[in-house]
Structure formats: structure tokens, C-alpha cells
Amino acid sequence: MFTNFLYILRDYGMKTSLNEWNSLLDALELNLNEASLLEFYYTARAILVKKESDYDKFDQAFGAYFKGVEDSSTFPPDLKKWLAKAMAETMYNKDEVDAIWGNMTLEEIQKLMEQRLREQKEAHNGGTKWVGTGGQTAFGHSGYAPKGIRVGGIGHRRSALKIAEERNFRDFRDDDVLQIRQFQIALRKLRLLSNKDEAPKTELDIDETIEETCKQAGQLRIVMKRPRKNQTKLMLLMDSGGSMWAYADLCSRLFKAVNESSQFKDLKTYYFHNIFYDNLFTDPSCRWMSRINTDWVFHNIKNEYKVIIVGDASMAPSELLLKNGNIDYYRGNEESGLTWLKKLKKRYPAVIWLNPLHVKLWHYDYSSRTIGMVEETVPMFPLTVHGLEDGIKELLEKA
Amino acid sequence: MLQFQGSDTYIASEELMRSVNIAIALQKPLLIKGEPGTGKTMLAESIAENLKMGLTIWNIKSTTKAQDGLYVYDTVQRLYDSQFGTAGVEDIGKYIRLGKLGEAFQKTEKSILLIDEIDKADLEFPNDLLWELDKMEFYIPETGKTIKAQERPIVIITSNAEKELPDAFLRRCIFHYIAFPTPEMMEQIVRAHYPNLEQKLIDKALEAFYNLREIPGMSKKPGTSELLDWLQALVIGGVDPDKLKKSLPFVGVLLKKTEDLQLVGL
Structure with missing residues (x-):
């Protein structure tokens, strides 16, 4: 049988269990797939895939297993390219495939592949179907798979390839297992029962x-x-990309802790790169399409929110102090980053800055000059369990 | 075999129909995810209509417990009754009220059970229903009775992805993600609802609608149902399709939140 397919699926990171596999075999037994590869594709996908963010993995694995069909010279070049990259090192047994799918015509197979390709393009443009796969492409960047981007969030026009070439990003929601309990316990102190x-x-x-x-x-x-409920509302602003990469792990831990402690009445998360100006971003890639007006945020998010900014505050002084100092120069900015930071402080009395950089390095060299300037405006704490506890005390005092 | 084909007012994609039929054939719950307004709830109604079956809807709220769907033992009523010596207090069965799941199990003909917005409930909620959905039966200890489905209902579960569902639960489901309809598909949907609309109005309205959805930072994007309501409003209001380029009359039908209205500058 084609048990290999199961292992390939698992190789591509799907958690397909024997249970589901048996269901698929049952379905084949019932002849639900009508012996066409297209039908088989959909049947297998409906039974084996449980999250929209796994659709992409399934497609990759499917492509890898049915590599035999690649021999045809009639495929459009981009499909071939996609196939070639997606299937890098996976083994397959051509005889086995032929035996099972021998009754398929090449046209059927080709039709399927074309359809997949077409769908993928449409979907990336529309930005809905492949929500959850975000920048994860079928092009081998699985190491940065940003699984689980909020569904129904912002519809970006994305082209997978282009994003892969742009700055890599990682959604902090990714499910790597990290010790987040300590952070969670610290965050619990922020509860305001009422x-x-x-x-x-x-x-x-x-x-x-x-x-x-x-x-x-x-x-x-x-x-x-009435049951007592936590009334705390929290806004999280996270520096993403650039020098923050070194701390991605740490930040992701904090992010997960904040997210999982559903104890907050409301949680808003926005992203920025180094410092924010008139725009914040709704996803960690800080792409232009996901921008959101900072004034809008200030206007719509009430000042009862507590604000935690996470960032290393290390940047070129011009980024913080000058008009048009934005690191993404083509975006420009009318007012300096420091002005925006002061505005934030004025609007939200309870605000702290958590810095993943070790305290010893805060006033160490030229590149950390900006830390001092930020620190003068917003109280800064190291991103450690202790730092978080101290920061929370500060937040509660200002409430 | 039962085959779902979509219905007059519900345009289902081929993929969706296939998933429905797989779920029916394998007798497994069908989990439907997708953006609000992609017709997740409508799907169950449409299947019921298409296959001529009864429909039981169990709406999940944040306070819903798994037990509510099975049965409720109204102890308070029994205590009250006992104080006033009402007849029949000794019969516990009188105070057992079946929930929606119980109701669906009691039906003598094959029917459809819709568990709507399962992600609204507590994290553990889906796990508490594993056995019941697998075996289609549950036991009432108070009366010593087992309620078993006479005909396994077709179970449709919808989720807005507010919470991750537990793996054990997911393993038992057939999954389908409804993508937001493409403009072409949307046109079909509109046609199914309003067969007599002017082509020009549809074109212009769809264009405006998809442009609106593209605006970043929208907290509640308008969905299919909003679009349909809006079109009706445009027809009743006698709006000239050409005007849609410059202004959005009745925009309140599309956007429900003040901050979204401010965002589009209206």
C-alpha cells in the first residue's frame, strides 16, 4: 500500500495519527475517491488535515509523494520549479506509485497539479485561503514557518516567494515548547480582580x-x-526583526505567556521595527500592508490599558531623534521616534519597557546610547522573570 | 449514499461539498472553520434542506458546559416541588431535561446536529464530548438510563478559530476551512439570493465591497451576509451604481463598529 505517504506527511511536520490514517483507508474502501487523484487529494486533505495552517504542509508532502508525475515535460515552468524545490530529498518508489495510480491518466494528474498551482496563486493574492501559512512557502523555508497567524486578521496581498526573499519573520505564536510558566506566574500579579x-x-x-x-x-x-473576573487590559508592543533576532526565543516565550494567560480582559498586540512612528503593525513582519495608524491606536485603545513595550531600544540615534529617521527610509516619518514615545507615555500612564538585552550592556557602547534616551521617557526593565515582576509593580502603581 | 449537492440559496464550493459527503460517509463530525460571514452556520441549514432532514442547533456560549448538551437535572425545581408536596416528586425522570445533543439522539429519523461556534466555550469543552460524539450515546446516572441515538445524526461543528481545539478532538473530525469567497464566487452567491439584480450594480457593489475589505486595521471585516444586506439596502434606496465609486451609502450595514466607520472616514 502507500503507507509511505503517511511517513512523508509526518516528515513534513503533520501530526497524522493512525486513527486518521485508518479513516482515510476506510474512505478509500468506500470508494469515496472515485479513483481519481484529484478526488484522492481532497479526501485525504479533509481527513488528515485539521488546521488551515497545515494545508501547506499537506500540499508539500503530497507533491513530494507524487513526484513521479514530474517527468512530464508539459508542466509549466513555475510548477516544475515548485516541485523541484518542494521535494528536495524525499524518496519514493515509482513502481508503487504506478501500481496504485496506474489507472490515472496523465491529463488527470496534470489537471490536478495545475489546479493546485492556480489555487495557490489566487490564494496568496487573496490572502484568505492560505491564512495561517503566512510567509511559510512551499519553497523550503519551513524553519521560519509562522504557523497560526490570527485567522481573519488583516488580508495581505502576499506572494509567497517575495516574502521569502524579504526579511524572514516568525510569528511569535508558533508552538515551540518553552518554559513559559515562570512568566505566566509573574503575569498573574497583573490581575485586577473585580x-x-x-x-x-x-x-x-x-x-x-x-x-x-x-x-x-x-x-x-x-x-x-457574578464570578470575579480579571479586569486588566493589556497592550503589547513588540520590536520585531533586526537586532531583535537574537532574542526571538525569549520574546516568543513572553508572548506565549501573555497570550496563554487568558486572564486579561483584553489583549492587543502591535509590532514595530526599532521604534514606532505614525504607524504600528499588526503582524511581526511589519509589512506595509499590515500597518495601522498609531494615532488610531491611541484614539481607540483607552488609556486604562497597561502597555508593555518589548525591544532592545538599540538603534541609530537618528532613528530615535530625527524627522525621517525611520530605518525603512522610504517610509519616512514626520515626527521623531522619541516624540512618539512621549506621546504614548502621555496617553497611557501605565507603561513599561522590557529590554531583552542584559542590564550590563545597557550603557556599554555607542550602539546602546539610545537605550538611555528611551529609559528617560519610559521606565525600563530587563526581560527576565525578576524584571517582569518589577515592571508589573510599576504598572500597578501607575494605575 | 446520501449526497449533498448544495442548495438554491447556498452556493457551496466543490471542495466543501466533497468534505460534507466524506463526513457523512465516514459518520464523523465535520468541523468547519472560516472567517465570520463565510456561511458556516448556513451550511448546516442548507444540508438539512437539501437532504430533507431535521436540524437541531446547539448554540455554544462562553458559559456552555458539555453537560448542558446532554441533560440537565433540575434539582432546584425538585426541591421547590418537594416543599409544596407537588405530585410526582419521587420520579426523578420528571426533572431530567434533555439538552440539544440528547434531543438529536432521540430523533427517530436521520437528522442533522449543528454545534455552532464550539470555540466560544471553555478550552476543555470539546474533550468532554469525545465519547458522546464517538458512540452517540450517554448515560444518566440519576435515572440509570442510557440515551442512545437511534439514527446517528450528521454532526456539523463550526468554529471561528478563537481558541485552538484539542488534538484528541480534532483527530475525530473531518476538517474543512472555508476560504472567503472570490469575487466570482461571490457573484454567484449574490445571484442565488437576488436573481433579478442589475449586473452593473453587482459589479460596482462587489468592487466597493472588496476594496473595503482590503483596508488594513479593520476590526470586523464585512462578510457575505453584510454584503447581501447592503445590496438589498441599495436596491430599496434606489442608489445609482455609479455613485458607489465615490461614496458608500448605507455603509452602516457593512461596518458595525464605530472605529471601523472612522477608519474609512465616514
């Missing part, structure tokens, strides 16, 4: 129930209350 909410009264108030029932001479009178 039951002054409009939430439904779903909790039994035992004390009041006893009191009321006694007043009614033993006739039961139940009193409900």
Missing part, C-alpha cells in the same frame, strides 16, 4: 443563600452572584 462587570450571575453565593433562606424560615431562596 466583579463589577455585566457578566451574568452564574455563581452560587452560598453565604447570601443561607442568609436569605433563613429569613424565609427555611424556604429555599437561592442567591446568585
Whole structure:
């Protein structure tokens, strides 16, 4: 049988289990796939893939397994290129493939491949179908697979290849297993418990129930209350790319901790590169399409939000101090980064800056001159568990 | 074999129809994900209509517990009744109320069960339903009865991807992600709902609609249902299609949030 396909799927990072594999075999038994490769493709995908972010992996694995069809010289060049790259080192047994798919005509196979290619192009333009695969391409950049970009977020016009050539980015939401518990415990201190909410009264108030029932001479009178909920709203601003790469791991840990502690009433995350100006970005790649007006953010996100900025604050002084000092020069900026930072501070009293750079290096050399300037405006703490605890104290005091 | 073909008012892509039919054939729940407004909920209605089956809808909220779908033992009512000596208090069965899942299991004909927006509930919620959805039965300890589906319902589950669903649960599902319709497909959908619209109006409205969706930073992008409502508003309001280029009349139908309205400068 074609059990190899299962292993190839797993090689490409899918967590296909025997359970699902058996379901697929069941489906074949029921002859759901009508013996066409196209039908097989969709059947297998529906049964084996469980997340839209895995569609891309499936496509890669599928391409790799059905490498035999590549021999045809009739494929369009970009398809061949795609096939060649996607299939780098995977082994296959041509006889086996032929035996199973021998009844397929070349036209059918070709049609399928063409369709995939067409769909992929359309999808990248539309930016909806391949949401979740983001910059992850079928071109071997799986090391930077930004899985799990928020679905239904911003629709970017993306071309996978182009992005691969641009700055690599990583979505901090990626599911690498890291020790995030410590951060989470620290973040718990930021809770602000309150039951002054409009939430439904779903909790039994035992004390009041006893009191009321006694007043009614033993006739039961139940009193409900609102569950206590965390009222803290948090805005996270993260420096992404450039010198921050060295700390990607650390930042991703913090990001995961913040995200997973669903204890916050609301959490907003925006990204910037080195320092922000009139635009922030809604995804870590800071691409132009995902920009969001900083004024808009200030206007719409109320000042009750606590703000945590994460960044190394190391940049050329011009980026922080000058008009048009933006590192992405073609984007320009009317007001200096420091001015924007001051605006932020004015708008949100509770703001801290977490710096992944070791404290010893903060005032060490020329490249960290900007750290001092930032520090004067926004209280800065090292991105360590202790630093986070101290920072949280600061946030709570300013509340 | 049952074959879902889409219906007059619901345009399903070929892929989606295939996934539905696979789920029916393999008797597994079909998990549907996709942006709001891509017709996830409508799908179940459309299947019910197409296959002429009954539809049970279980709307999930943040407070919904798995138990709610099975049955609720109304202990409070029983306690009240006992205080006033109401007849039948000794019969616990009288105070057992079946939930939506229980209801669907009780049906004598094959039916459809829609578990809508499963991601709204607690993280563990899907795991609590594994056995029930696998075996299509559950046990009520209070009465010692087992409720077993007489006909396995076709289960459709929708999710807005607000939360990750547990792997154990995902393994048991057939999965389909509904992509936002392409303009061509959207035109078909519009035609299915309003067969008599002027072509020009459709073209202009779709253009404006997709442009609007492209604006970055939109907190709630307009979906298919908003577009359909908007088109109706345009027809009733007698708006000249050419005007859509410059202004967006009835934009409130498309955008529901104040900040989005400000964003487009209206």
C-alpha cells in the first residue's frame, strides 16, 4: 500500500495519527475517491488535515509523494520549479506509485497539479485561503514557518516567494515548547480582580443563600452572584526583526505567556521595527500592508490599558531623534521616534519597557546610547522573570 | 449514499461539498472553520434542506458546559416541588431535561446536529464530548438510563478559530476551512439570493465591497451576509451604481463598529 505517504506527511511536520490514517483507508474502501487523484487529494486533505495552517504542509508532502508525475515535460515552468524545490530529498518508489495510480491518466494528474498551482496563486493574492501559512512557502523555508497567524486578521496581498526573499519573520505564536510558566506566574500579579462587570450571575453565593433562606424560615431562596473576573487590559508592543533576532526565543516565550494567560480582559498586540512612528503593525513582519495608524491606536485603545513595550531600544540615534529617521527610509516619518514615545507615555500612564538585552550592556557602547534616551521617557526593565515582576509593580502603581 | 449537492440559496464550493459527503460517509463530525460571514452556520441549514432532514442547533456560549448538551437535572425545581408536596416528586425522570445533543439522539429519523461556534466555550469543552460524539450515546446516572441515538445524526461543528481545539478532538473530525469567497464566487452567491439584480450594480457593489475589505486595521471585516444586506439596502434606496465609486451609502450595514466607520472616514 502507500503507507509511505503517511511517513512523508509526518516528515513534513503533520501530526497524522493512525486513527486518521485508518479513516482515510476506510474512505478509500468506500470508494469515496472515485479513483481519481484529484478526488484522492481532497479526501485525504479533509481527513488528515485539521488546521488551515497545515494545508501547506499537506500540499508539500503530497507533491513530494507524487513526484513521479514530474517527468512530464508539459508542466509549466513555475510548477516544475515548485516541485523541484518542494521535494528536495524525499524518496519514493515509482513502481508503487504506478501500481496504485496506474489507472490515472496523465491529463488527470496534470489537471490536478495545475489546479493546485492556480489555487495557490489566487490564494496568496487573496490572502484568505492560505491564512495561517503566512510567509511559510512551499519553497523550503519551513524553519521560519509562522504557523497560526490570527485567522481573519488583516488580508495581505502576499506572494509567497517575495516574502521569502524579504526579511524572514516568525510569528511569535508558533508552538515551540518553552518554559513559559515562570512568566505566566509573574503575569498573574497583573490581575485586577473585580466583579463589577455585566457578566451574568452564574455563581452560587452560598453565604447570601443561607442568609436569605433563613429569613424565609427555611424556604429555599437561592442567591446568585457574578464570578470575579480579571479586569486588566493589556497592550503589547513588540520590536520585531533586526537586532531583535537574537532574542526571538525569549520574546516568543513572553508572548506565549501573555497570550496563554487568558486572564486579561483584553489583549492587543502591535509590532514595530526599532521604534514606532505614525504607524504600528499588526503582524511581526511589519509589512506595509499590515500597518495601522498609531494615532488610531491611541484614539481607540483607552488609556486604562497597561502597555508593555518589548525591544532592545538599540538603534541609530537618528532613528530615535530625527524627522525621517525611520530605518525603512522610504517610509519616512514626520515626527521623531522619541516624540512618539512621549506621546504614548502621555496617553497611557501605565507603561513599561522590557529590554531583552542584559542590564550590563545597557550603557556599554555607542550602539546602546539610545537605550538611555528611551529609559528617560519610559521606565525600563530587563526581560527576565525578576524584571517582569518589577515592571508589573510599576504598572500597578501607575494605575 | 446520501449526497449533498448544495442548495438554491447556498452556493457551496466543490471542495466543501466533497468534505460534507466524506463526513457523512465516514459518520464523523465535520468541523468547519472560516472567517465570520463565510456561511458556516448556513451550511448546516442548507444540508438539512437539501437532504430533507431535521436540524437541531446547539448554540455554544462562553458559559456552555458539555453537560448542558446532554441533560440537565433540575434539582432546584425538585426541591421547590418537594416543599409544596407537588405530585410526582419521587420520579426523578420528571426533572431530567434533555439538552440539544440528547434531543438529536432521540430523533427517530436521520437528522442533522449543528454545534455552532464550539470555540466560544471553555478550552476543555470539546474533550468532554469525545465519547458522546464517538458512540452517540450517554448515560444518566440519576435515572440509570442510557440515551442512545437511534439514527446517528450528521454532526456539523463550526468554529471561528478563537481558541485552538484539542488534538484528541480534532483527530475525530473531518476538517474543512472555508476560504472567503472570490469575487466570482461571490457573484454567484449574490445571484442565488437576488436573481433579478442589475449586473452593473453587482459589479460596482462587489468592487466597493472588496476594496473595503482590503483596508488594513479593520476590526470586523464585512462578510457575505453584510454584503447581501447592503445590496438589498441599495436596491430599496434606489442608489445609482455609479455613485458607489465615490461614496458608500448605507455603509452602516457593512461596518458595525464605530472605529471601523472612522477608519474609512465616514
